Amino acid sequence: MKKIAITILALTLLWSCKDNKQADESLNMEATATDSLPPVSDAMMENAVIYEANIRQYSPEGTFNAFTKDIPQLKKLGVKVLWVMPIYPISMKRRKATGDKSIEDITDPQEKKKYLGSYYAISDYTAVNPDLGTKEDFAKLVKTAHENGMYVILDWVANHTGWDHKWITEHPEYYQxxxxxxxxxxxxxxxxxxxxxTDVAHLDYANKKVYEPMKNEMLYWVKEQNVDGFRCDVADNVPTEFWEWARPQLEEGKPLxxxxxxxxxxxxxxAFDMAYGWDAHHLMNEIAQGKKNVTAWDSLMVSQANKYERDDIFMxxxxNHDENAWNGSExxxxxxxxxxTFAALTYTMPGMPLIYTGQEYGNEHRxxxxxxxxxxxxxxxMFAFYEKLGKLKNDNIALxxxxxxAGYDRIDASDMKNVLAFTREKDGQKVYYIANLSKNDVRFTLPLEGEYTDYISGGKxxxxAGQKWEAAPWQYWILTK
Structure with a gap:
């Protein structure tokens, strides 16, 4: 996205409901007075780590406040973008209880209480789920993140609403x-x-009357809650025309x-700055499971270079939350x-690495x-491991x-099927990634000479020339010079 530099908007309240106007205005004046974080910029995107915050599952309390107190810890991981999963009230009607049952199928009142529903079945776009806290609590989260150098993006679900959303009855023409x-x-x-x-209702963007209200719901969080952007759910199921129409208006006050x-x-x-690196993710799974090898990785890098522009960013x-819940932990x-091995690859390959809630603590269950x-x-x-990777990502322009x-150049190993070796380089700085991406011991040579620093161990x-190297299954090195 080629952004036009714009000054930060003095936050104003254009359409908050009358009863909440004074409280929201007070929150925003406080945020503006204390918020010194520069606006989103291309430079910020170069060396950032993004963290996906599942507030419900992060702590026993499952609240904004319980998460906010740990934001300084996340700063140690090199996090610069904080993606907060949906924080809005969840519809009760047709609420998912299990994969194949809704809340209406559960008769035991006590049993019903444990089913909290999908974060993505939203009953009100401009409210917060009371289970998580209040708007004041969320404002504190944003303020604390900004004070720790993190931009906050909200998970946004433009494709569908929950069945309790007021548009179902007030504007049925908005739906398919x-x-x-x-x-x-x-x-x-x-x-x-x-x-x-089945727990959500499909919005119909063929009716362009949906455009304005949806944009206004998003703009509420930018203007009144000072968020810095959005992660947009199933974005390609919503017309491109809507995103390209909405983005300039969302950015009238500040870049997002x-x-x-x-x-x-x-x-x-x-419309967007960053895409999901789905292809690389799925290929990493397949390589780890022995279904593919490094030649498939090389093919992917070539195809992406041909398909995407140089300034397109992959996460x-x-x-992430979907992979963990439905396909299993890493x-x-x-x-x-x-x-x-693969986590290190996400940090050294082109793009922005993601940490999902619990990943930094080695969460092993779904x-x-x-x-x-x-x-x-x-x-x-694991926390120390990601902390070390985050520092390298933040500090070394070769990443x-x-x-x-920075550039990405494949290094010709003598075993190109099992050994992935590449260098990233920018302005004279270099970082090397070398890994045996197989379950077998391998021996190989590389066209490298000289002394390097093993970043993870600190050793030399x-x-x-012609030196034979041995690598155990999944052994890897990150080298600097």
């Missing part, structure tokens, strides 16, 4: 309908078949950072011995999606991965 004239749950735009998201849950290259032209990840999918579940905070080894990224590594 079946042949009987009934509002439908979301349909796959390619096949017309339901996705199975826009992440899409998609990897469609056309959405990066005017790199080994896990320990299940990659295997315990390979987790650090967090429940519709119920309360809590991560453990007791894996110091720049934004609009003006020397290369001589």
């Amino acid at each position: 309908k079946n042949a009987k004239g009934e509002v439908t749950d979301p349909l796959n735009p390619e096949t017309g078949e339901p996705w199975g998201w 950072f826009m992440l899409m849950e998609s990897n469609k290259e056309y959405l990066l032209k005017k 790199n990840f080994i896990t 320990y299940e999918r990659l295997g315990a011995d390979a987790v650090k 967090l429940k999606f519709f119920e309360k579940d809590v991560i453990k905070h007791d894996h110091d080894d 720049n991965g934004g609009k003006n990224p 590594v020397s290369f001589t």
Whole structure:
């Protein structure tokens, strides 16, 4: 996205409801007075780490305040973008209880209480889920994040609402309908078949009357709550025209950072800054499971270079809320011995690395999606590991991965099927990633000579011409020179 530099908007309240206007105005005046974080910029994107915050599962309390107190800890991980999963009230009607049952199928009142529903079934876009806290608590989270050098982006669900949303009754014309004239749950735009998201109602952007109210709901959080952008759910199921129309208006006061849950290259032209690195993620899983090898990785890098522009950004990840809940933790999918290898790859390859709630503590289980579940905070080894990677990402321009990224050059190893070796370089700075991406011991040579620093261990590594190297399964090095 080629942004036009714009000055920060003095926050004003244009359409908050009358009863809340004075309280919201007080919050915003306080935020403006104390907020010294520079606006979103291309430079910020170059060396950032993004953190996905699942407030419900982060702590036993599951509240904004319980999360906010740990924001200084996240700063140690090099986090510069804080993506907060949906914080809005969740619809009760047709609320998901399990994968195949809704809340209406549960008869026991006590049993019903434990089903909290999907974060993505929203009943009110401009309110907060009382289970998480208050708007004042959220304002404190944003302020604390800004004070710690982090930009806050909210998870936004423009494709559908919960069945309790007031638009269902007040504006049924906003929704897609079946042949009987009934509002439908979301349909796959390619096949017309339901996705199975029965707890939400599908908005119809063929009716452009949806555009203005949806944009205004987003603008509320920018103007009145000082957020710095959005992560947009199933972004390619919403018309590109809407995103390209809405973004300039959302940015009238300050530049924003826009992440899409998609990897469609056309959405990066005017609407979004960063795409999901789905292809790399799936390929990492397949390599770890022995289904593919490094030659597939090389092919992916070539195809992406041909398909995307140089200033397109990918979010790199080994896990996120969907992968963890539905496909298993990174320990299940990659295997315990390979987790650090692929995590290191997400930091050294072009793009921006993601840490999902619990990843920094070595969370090994699938967090429940519709119920309360809590991560453990007791894996110091993994926290230190991500802290070290975050520092390298933040400080070494050879890992720049934004609009003006460092180069990516493949190093020819004697075993190109199992050994991934590449260098990233910018302005004379170099970082090397070398890994055995297989479950077998390998021997190989590399066209490197001289002495390097093993960044993770701090030791020295020397290369001589024709030197044979041995690597255990999933062994890797990050080298600096």
